[in-house]
Amino acid sequence: QQPVQSPQAVILREGEDAVINCSSSKALYSVHWYRQKHGEAPVFLMILLKGGEQKGHEKISASFNEKKQQSSLYLTASQLSYSGTYFCGTERPYDYKLSFGAGTTVTVRA
Amino acid sequence: EAQVTQNPRYLITVTGKKLTVTCSQNMNHEYMSWYRQDPGLGLRQIYYSMNVEVTDKGDVPEGYKVSRKEKRNFPLILESPSPNQTSLYFCASSKIRAESTEAFFGQGTRLTVV
Numbered sequence: 001q002q003p004v005q006s007p008q009a010v011i012l013r014e015g016e017d018a019v020i021n022c023s024s025s026k027a028l029y030s031v032h033w034y035r036q037k038h039g040e041a042p043v044f045l046m047i048l049l050k051g052g053e054q055k056g057h058e059k060i061s062a063s064f065n066e067k068k069q070q071s072s073l074y075l076t077a078s079q080l081s082y083s084g085t086y087f088c089g090t091e092r093p094y095d096y097k098l099s100f101g102a103g104t105t106v107t108v109r110a
Numbered sequence: 111e112a113q114v115t116q117n118p119r120y121l122i123t124v125t126g127k128k129l130t131v132t133c134s135q136n137m138n139h140e141y142m143s144w145y146r147q148d149p150g151l152g153l154r155q156i157y158y159s160m161n162v163e164v165t166d167k168g169d170v171p172e173g174y175k176v177s178r179k180e181k182r183n184f185p186l187i188l189e190s191p192s193p194n195q196t197s198l199y200f201c202a203s204s205k206i207r208a209e210s211t212e213a214f215f216g217q218g219t220r221l222t223v224v
Contacts, residue, residue, distance in 0.1 A: 001169055002152065032213065041200060041215035042153070087153060089213070096141050096160055096206050098213060099169065102152035 001026070003090045005101035012078045012108045020073040020104045022088030031064050031071040032089035032098065042087060045073075078108045112137050116201050116216035123191055123223055131186045131219050133201035139214075140206045142184040143168065144176065146197040147218075153200065159184055160206065191223045 003024045010018050022031065030049050034042040048064035048071060059076040069090075075082055085103040114135045123129055135142065143158035145168075155168030159178040173195055175187040184203075188195060201216040 002154065005152075030211070032211075034213075041217050044212040044214075047211060089153075091211070095166075097155070097158060097166075097168070098143065098202075098204075099155060100145070100153035102150060 002099050003088055003101045005086075005088055005104050007104060008102070009105040010107070012075070012082075012106065014080060014108060014110055015077050016108075018075045018078065018106065020075070020086055020088075020106075022071045022073070022090070022101055024069040024090045026069065026090075027093055028064075028066065028069050028090050029093040030091040031062075032091065033062055033071075033073050034087045034089065034100075036085045036087065036103075038084070045086075075106065078106075080108050080110065082106060083108045112214065114201055114203050114214050114216040116199075116219050119217060119219060121219060121221050123221070125192055125223055126190050129188050129191060129221075131188075131199060131201075131221070133184045133186065133216060134182050135184075135203040135214070136182065137203060137214065138181065139203040140181070141211075142178065142201065142203045143213075144174070144184070144186045145200045145202065146170065146195075147200060148197050156186070156199075191221075193223045195221065196223050197221060 033045040036042040062073045064071045087100045089100045140161045144156040145153040154170045157176040159165045199219045202213040204213040
């Protein structure tokens with residue numbers, strides 16, 4: 001029941017862009033995105049509630065295709081501070097169960 | 111300060127010795143949950159609770175128990191821990207169906223069962 005994330009890992013140089021994908025086989029109410037730094041708790045980035053909605057956080061944005069049960073996170077002009085593991089979380093429409101993917105490890109190098 | 115507090119942060123125990131990991135939140139959130147994090151597997155939900163006295167199994171509930179007697183507390187109980195329960199555990203809380211249902215995580219409990 002966990003959503004599927006891809007890729008598992010990505011290495012970037014400062015200023016490069018990346019896309020992280022998240023897909024579910026079940027109908028979704030919302031998609032969450034979190035970032036976890038090494039040794040710390042996951043921290044909320046954004047939530048997407050409507051199909052096709054896009055949101056942004058600094059130069060990080062996301063989209064949610066409700067019909068396809070897919071979401072993508074876009075890292076634009078990456079900074080060193082973007083390094084970490086990104087998790088998508090999917091919330092079902094009929095209960096409050098929030099399931100997370102396996103994560104995507106992003107490494108940004110100078 | 112809004113926060114989720116877990117205790118202990120680190121715990122080493124022996125197989126079969128019952129233990130409890132506490133979780134408390136001060137945001138009056140209805141929803142609380144427990145996750146375990148293992149390399150390559152991400153965050154897997156153990157149990158969740160939508161409100162006091164309402165709990166339900168997550169994806170990996172075997173070997174765990176929970177209770178929700180008060181809104182702020184959601185302890186995780188391992189009646190007879192085994193080495194395969196060695197993991198990093200996170201408690202999280204959030205509102206339900208509000209405009210923003212951001213989940214707040216505790217700092218984690220690193221459990222080692224020998």
